[in-house]
Amino acid sequence: MSVLDDLVTDLSRVPGLGRKSALRMAFYFLKADPVFLQRLGEGIAHLRERLKRCPRCGNYTERDLCEICTDASRDRRTLCVVEQVQDLLNLQRTGEYRGLYHVLHGVLAPLDGVGPTELGLEALVKRIPAEGIEEVILATNPTLEGDTTALYIRRLLGPQVKVTRLASGLPVGGDLEYADRLTIARSLQGRLAMES
Ligand SMILES: [Zn+2]
Known part of the structure; x- marks a missing residue:
């Protein structure tokens, strides 16, 4: 049954999927509608070529x-900096935030070779005067x-703009990705100014 073994091994690499769930999924596929399977397979195969990073904010787009960048109804004076696109989606789901975003796609991790250049922080700094941003909300995780x-970006931005940090309603060490809607909304409302 090597074809099944290979599939289960591959599926087990997906975050959140253990071997048991992967096996259950594989058996489900075995009996599923071929049209559905075709669509699913193509969707996965073409995801990376169809979905690009927005050159302005880093959000995924076709x-x-x-x-978000093209939505004229959004508040263009506020910019929220998040680690991942999932964080952006979570903030969007709360409906509490109407401004723009900047997705870092990571955090500073010098030991792993992720520095300011890898995170594209220069592009973030340039956006502030170029787009007339008045407040930057740093919503990186409280890890x-x-x-x-967040501290590094705060220093980098200097006194040119008001900078705030999400209030500590989020559990320490807890990721924004897992925070519930109410917690996110509360930490957004209670955000604190960060002095330069
Ligand atoms: Zn964008």
């Missing part, structure tokens, strides 16, 4: 600029790396 990254 177009030149993402939905050691997230806090370090």
Whole structure:
């Protein structure tokens, strides 16, 4: 049954999928509608070529600029910096935030070779005057790396702009990805100014 073994091994690499769930999924596929399987397979195969990073904010998009950057109804004076696109989606789900975003796709991790250049922090700094941003909300996770990254960005931005950090409603060491809607909304409302 090597074809099944190979599939289960591959599926087990997906975050959150253990071997048991992968096996259950494989058996489900074995009996599933072929049209569904075809669509699913193609969806996975073409995901990376169809979905690009928005050159302005880093959000994923199929177009030149993402939905948020092109949405004229959003508050263009506020910019929220997040680690991952999942964090952006979570903030969006709360409906509490109407501004723009900047996705870092990571945090500063010098030991892993991730420095300011790898995170594209220069592009972030340039956006502030170029787009007339009045407030930057640093919404990196309340972890050691997230806090370090926030402090670094705070220093980098200097006194040119108001900078705030999400209030500590989020559990320490807890990721924004797993925070519930109410917690995110509360930490957004209670955000604190970070002095330069
Ligand atoms: Zn964008």
